[in-house]
Amino acid sequence: MFDADKSFETKSSLRKTIALTLERARNTQKTTNAFISICDDLALARAEELEKTTINKRLFGLPIAVKDNINVLGTKTTCGSKLLASYISSYTSTAVSRLLEDGAIIIGKTNMDEFAMGSSSESSYFGPVRNPRDLSKVAGGSSGGSAATVATGTVSVALGSDTGGSIRQPASFCGVVGFKPSYGAISRFGLVAHGSSLDQIGPIANSAKLCAQVFESMVGLDVRDQSTIEIAKTTPKKSFSGLRVAFVANSWVDACDDRIKNMMRELRTKFSKLGATIIENIDPGFKYALPCYYIISSAEASSNLSRFDGIRYGNESIASLRERKVFAPFRSSGFGAEVKRRIMLGTYVLSEGYAEQYYRKAISARQKIISQTQVMFDSADVFITPVSASPAFSIGEKTADPVAMYQSDTFTTYANLAKIPAIALPFRDDKSEQSPIGFQIHAPYRADRALLSVAEHYEAQHDR
Amino acid sequence: MTAEQDSFYSQVRKNFKPTIGLEVHVQLKTKTKLFCSCPTKFDAQPNENTCETCLGYPGALPSLNGRALSLAIRLGIALEGKVRDALLFERKQYFYPDLPKGYQISQDKSPIITGGSIPIAGEQKLLLHHIHIEEDAGKLVHEGMSTFIDLNRSGMPLVEVVSMPVLHSGSDAARAFQSLQRIVRYLEISDGNLEEGSMRCDVNISLAPVGSNDLGTKCEIKNLNSIKNIERAVQFEIVRQGDLLLSGKMVTQSTLSFDAVTGKTAVLRTKEDAKDYRYMPDPDLPAVTVTEDVINSAKAGICELPHMRQTRLQREYALTHDESEIIISDKSVCDNFEAFMAGLKTPSAIRTAVNWYVVEFLRDYSITQHGKKEFDSKSRATRKIVDMIESEEISGKIGKKIFSELKNKDIDPELYVSEKNLRQITDRAVIAKFVAETLQNHPAELSEYLAGKEKVFQFFTGEIMKSSQGKISPVAMDNELKSQLSSIKSKS
Numbered sequence: 032m033f034d035a036d037k038s039f040e041t042k043s044s045l046r047k048t049i050a051l052t053l054e055r056a057r058n059t060q061k062t063t064n065a066f067i068s069i070c071d072d073l074a075l076a077r078a079e080e081l082e083k084t085t086i087n088k089r090l091f092g093l094p095i096a097v098k099d100n101i102n103v104l105g106t107k108t109t110c111g112s113k114l115l116a117s118y119i120s121s122y123t124s125t126a127v128s129r130l131l132e133d134g135a136i137i138i139g140k141t142n143m144d145e146f147a148m149g150s151s152s153e154s155s156y157f158g159p160v161r162n163p164r165d166l167s168k169v170a171g172g173s174s175g176g177s178a179a180t181v182a183t184g185t186v187s188v189a190l191g192s193d194t195g196g197s198i199r200q201p202a203s204f205c206g207v208v209g210f211k212p213s214y215g216a217i218s219r220f221g222l223v224a225h226g227s228s229l230d231q232i233g234p235i236a237n238s239a240k241l242c243a244q245v246f247e248s249m250v251g252l253d254v255r256d257q258s259t260i261e262i263a264k265t266t267p268k269k270s271f272s273g274l275r276v277a278f279v280a281n282s283w284v285d286a287c288d289d290r291i292k293n294m295m296r297e298l299r300t301k302f303s304k305l306g307a308t309i310i311e312n313i314d315p316g317f318k319y320a321l322p323c324y325y326i327i328s329s330a331e332a333s334s335n336l337s338r339f340d341g342i343r344y345g346n347e348s349i350a351s352l353r354e355r356k357v358f359a360p361f362r363s364s365g366f367g368a369e370v371k372r373r374i375m376l377g378t379y380v381l382s383e384g385y386a387e388q389y390y391r392k393a394i395s396a397r398q399k400i401i402s403q404t405q406v407m408f409d410s411a412d413v414f415i416t417p418v419s420a421s422p423a424f425s426i427g428e429k430t431a432d433p434v435a436m437y438q439s440d441t442f443t444t445y446a447n448l449a450k451i452p453a454i455a456l457p458f459r460d461d462k463s464e465q466s467p468i469g470f471q472i473h474a475p476y477r478a479d480r481a482l483l484s485v486a487e488h489y490e491a492q493h494d495r
Numbered sequence: 496m497t498a499e500q501d502s503f504y505s506q507v508r509k510n511f512k513p514t515i516g517l518e519v520h521v522q523l524k525t526k527t528k529l530f531c532s533c534p535t536k537f538d539a540q541p542n543e544n545t546c547e548t549c550l551g552y553p554g555a556l557p558s559l560n561g562r563a564l565s566l567a568i569r570l571g572i573a574l575e576g577k578v579r580d581a582l583l584f585e586r587k588q589y590f591y592p593d594l595p596k597g598y599q600i601s602q603d604k605s606p607i608i609t610g611g612s613i614p615i616a617g618e619q620k621l622l623l624h625h626i627h628i629e630e631d632a633g634k635l636v637h638e639g640m641s642t643f644i645d646l647n648r649s650g651m652p653l654v655e656v657v658s659m660p661v662l663h664s665g666s667d668a669a670r671a672f673q674s675l676q677r678i679v680r681y682l683e684i685s686d687g688n689l690e691e692g693s694m695r696c697d698v699n700i701s702l703a704p705v706g707s708n709d710l711g712t713k714c715e716i717k718n719l720n721s722i723k724n725i726e727r728a729v730q731f732e733i734v735r736q737g738d739l740l741l742s743g744k745m746v747t748q749s750t751l752s753f754d755a756v757t758g759k760t761a762v763l764r765t766k767e768d769a770k771d772y773r774y775m776p777d778p779d780l781p782a783v784t785v786t787e788d789v790i791n792s793a794k795a796g797i798c799e800l801p802h803m804r805q806t807r808l809q810r811e812y813a814l815t816h817d818e819s820e821i822i823i824s825d826k827s828v829c830d831n832f833e834a835f836m837a838g839l840k841t842p843s844a845i846r847t848a849v850n851w852y853v854v855e856f857l858r859d860y861s862i863t864q865h866g867k868k869e870f871d872s873k874s875r876a877t878r879k880i881v882d883m884i885e886s887e888e889i890s891g892k893i894g895k896k897i898f899s900e901l902k903n904k905d906i907d908p909e910l911y912v913s914e915k916n917l918r919q920i921t922d923r924a925v926i927a928k929f930v931a932e933t934l935q936n937h938p939a940e941l942s943e944y945l946a947g948k949e950k951v952f953q954f955f956t957g958e959i960m961k962s963s964q965g966k967i968s969p970v971a972m973d974n975e976l977k978s979q980l981s982s983i984k985s986k987s
Contacts, residue, residue, distance in 0.1 A: 100554075101554070102553070102554045108553065108554075110553070115553070118553070120554075121547060121552065122547050122552070122555075124554060219554075219556060220554070220555070220556050221554040221555070222554050223553040223554045224553075224554070224779075226778075227778035227779050228778035254558060255556060255558055256556050256558070256779075257556070257557075257558050257559065257779065257780055257781060257783075258778070258779065258781050330775060331775075331778060334586055334588055334597070334598055334773075334775060336597075337588060337590065337596065337597020337598055338551045338553070338595060338596045338597045339553075340590055340592075340597055342592050342595075342644070343550075343551075343595070357592070358590050378773065381588075381773040381775055382771055382773060383771045383773075386773070386775075390775065
């Protein structure tokens with residue numbers, strides 16, 4: 032396993048190490064379909080360049096895989112869609128630029144649900160991602176490829192994006208750590224938008240510690256993203272003594288898989304043993320979260336995806352522009368079923384006569400969730416919920432039932448609506464080797480560093 | 496309008512009251528676009544001024560140009576509108592090949608400015624509904640069977656000035672537009688050129704029966720490209736709609752274009768095709784508070800508005816309305832004029848200077864043709880000529896001669912006068928000598944004069960001028976000639 036404490040690589044062997052990483056990536060690809068592209072030339076050239084540098088960089092030589100909806104100059108950025116199957120980025124996202132500045136090496140672009148819409152990475156034009164722990168199961172989604180490649184040990188860290196759980200749920204399904212920062216903590220410039228008011232880039236890694244390290248490279252204001260914010264400074268937690276830990280209301284856990292129920296019970300014991308004060312039965316508005324999320328994210332997605340109109344992307348002929356026959360045929364054949372479903376839903380909830388009933392109501396419900404969250408954190412430091420109600424399901428199990436698929440996002444959409452940071456950590460039980468489960472810790476808006484330090488402390492106390 | 500149209504127009508007006516409102520797009524004069532750092536220069540190659548943001552590339556985000564916000568607020572404050580506390584942008588969504596994101600970033604529910612008015616003349620004003628900020632779309636260029644897309648204009652900063660429907664004639668609409676055009680130029684908010692598209696004017700118009708308080712069905716005429724065409728298009732629509740209504744038909748709510756060649760409007764689309772723009776707040780541009788600092792910096796750019804200045808200039812320099820119109824039309828001319836007039840006190844000196852400025856100077860010089868630097872320097876030279884005329888150092892005639900010399904080369908009129916020895920002769924003794932010599936040299940004419948042929952007086956003045964090369968002060972010469980002639984007369 033990658034040790035974040037040591038210098039990442041010695042300079043002379045960097046190209047050799049990266050060549051090995053690329054080899055591993057190809058093997059991972061064969062079994063899991065985790066990658067859309069593996070960037071051999073780019074990675075090796077970058078390694079050679081780094082070998083020559085004399086400046087000490089904090090992520091020197093760290094190989095990173097990047098979700099395929101994040102622009103990296105010269106790489107394909109397909110978003111898992113037929114429509115962008117041949118699209119090559121003409122610029123690099125702020126998040127990746129900052130990682131590169133710190134010495135990281137991009138080794139490939141990972142598979143995902145089309146335009147990050149999905150919870151299983153099955154809606155990709157490039158085929159589903161298989162869970163490395165059990166190849167018959169989904170890897171989760173939408174950042175399934177990123178989670179799978181970390182779980183196989185190909186890389187120790189990968190970037191994902193999280194609109195309603197797309198980092199945390201696949202991390203949990205694959206038994207690794209996934210961190211969704213506060214909304215605005217990391218610049219979205221260069222992340223292909225899904226639900227712009229919910230989207231956030233974050234790391235998926237084999238430890239909370241590495242998540243924190245990579246997060247620190249990317250965090251901070253960006254003039255090219257006006258939604259970026261300053262996050263709070265903090266002193267690292269050395270103990271849980273006095274930490275006020277809120278647990279989600281049992282009514283929400285009751286409907287979960289038995290292993291999840293058991294995990295929630297054991298977590299209370301663990302945190303309490305470590306000196307934390309347990310606060311029971313907390314619900315900052317989960318009832319509203321799912322409908323609210325699907326209305327807002329679909330509305331924003333329908334708008335964000337309007338730019339894929341057939342004029343500038345794809346291979347279709349645009350000879351019929353004069354007959355006004357470009358947009359509909361191109362969009363009909365370019366987008367997959369799930370994306371079309373969300374575009375129609377989003378268009379509907381924004382339409383004249385319906386916007387009041389759906390979109391604006393969802394916006395008010397979201398405000399309520401935000402204010403209830405603030406109230407909750409008046410008396411708690413962190414808030415714990417499951418990541419998902421069950422472990423990874425079988426490939427094909429839920430593809431025919433979109434609502435069942437949406438319901439698997441109940442616990443994760445909340446943090447995006449509330450704009451708060453949340454980290455998904457794996458939970459070990461007797462079945463977790465083949466079928467990982469996980470829980471998530473939430474903290475107040477902008478308290479990302481405090482949250483990471485809680486997660487690191489938990490990690491240090493357990494199974495390391 | 497033909498006489499026939501004219502009489503029909505009168506007939507329509509007897510029965511119906513037209514109501515007119517304006518929607519004017521003003522392109523803000525900024526160095527970079529509204530949401531990216533692409534240059535705004537006009538003469539670039541197609542798609543040269545573009546980047547991932549204004550091309551709408553996946554993942555690119557907008558970031559607001561603070562200068563554009565400041566200019567929009569400047570206009571709002573100058574027109575006495577109310578500035579909104581928080582700046583909010585919305586997405587206006589529709590598909591069109593020149594709209595790369597599939598939506599335009601605009602303001603619907605929360606325009607930056609509400610209310611305000613455009614001064615027209617005297618107390619007459621055009622009340623405004625609001626002013627909002629938005630980005631421009633690209634441009635389609637049709638060539639033969641091909642259509643090209645130029646996205647240089649995509650993301651250019653605009654404000655849309657939306658009036659209330661409160662005007663009742665084409666000429667008022669044209670004057671209101673012209674006033675706004677002058678204001679945006681004075682405030683250096685925009686170039687205000689209809690031809691280059693830095694200002695675009697849409698007019699909506701409806702007819703209602705005289706005496707009715709309700710408004711009729713309105714039509715909107717898009718993209719009128721000159722002040723004259725605003726008036727023509729409105730006139731045409733009044734007649735067209737009036738004709739329909741007088742014959743018992745209905746006006747269909749529609750969007751029209753105006754053909755400047757035929758002078759007619761044509762339907763672009765009717766209400767049935769009206770789009771649902773599905774406005775939503777743009778999540779990429781979170782609401783920001785409009786701070787005191789932003790307001791103050793916007794206020795700092797506000798100068799005396801053209802209609803105020805016109806009134807003041809008319810009073811201070813006793814200008815006629817036409818003179819003031821000429822001078823006020825361009826702020827640089829106006830500034831130049833005031834510099835030209837500086838220090839002149841007496842009404843006669845002011846009148847002489849105004850005449851020189853309007854009749855001579857503006858006839859021969861313009862900023863567009865000569866550039867501001869030369870315009871200013873020639874104006875200073877002209878003022879020197881006026882000063883020398885006023886102090887009787889040179890005659891008006893010499894003044895005009897120097898003025899025409901000025902066109903060909905850079906001369907200092909004062910130096911030129913002394914070098915060429917053109918200073919007017921005012922010394923009584925010298926003048927007396929010229930007069931006496933001329934009379935001596937023309938005894939025949941003198942006899943005629945003494946015999947009562949008074950017209951010969953003009954002959955003498957011409958001869959004296961000729962002999963002095965035009966340098967003699969005409970008034971002093973007249974006096975001297977009269978006195979010498981009368982003394983000869985009394986002796987004879």
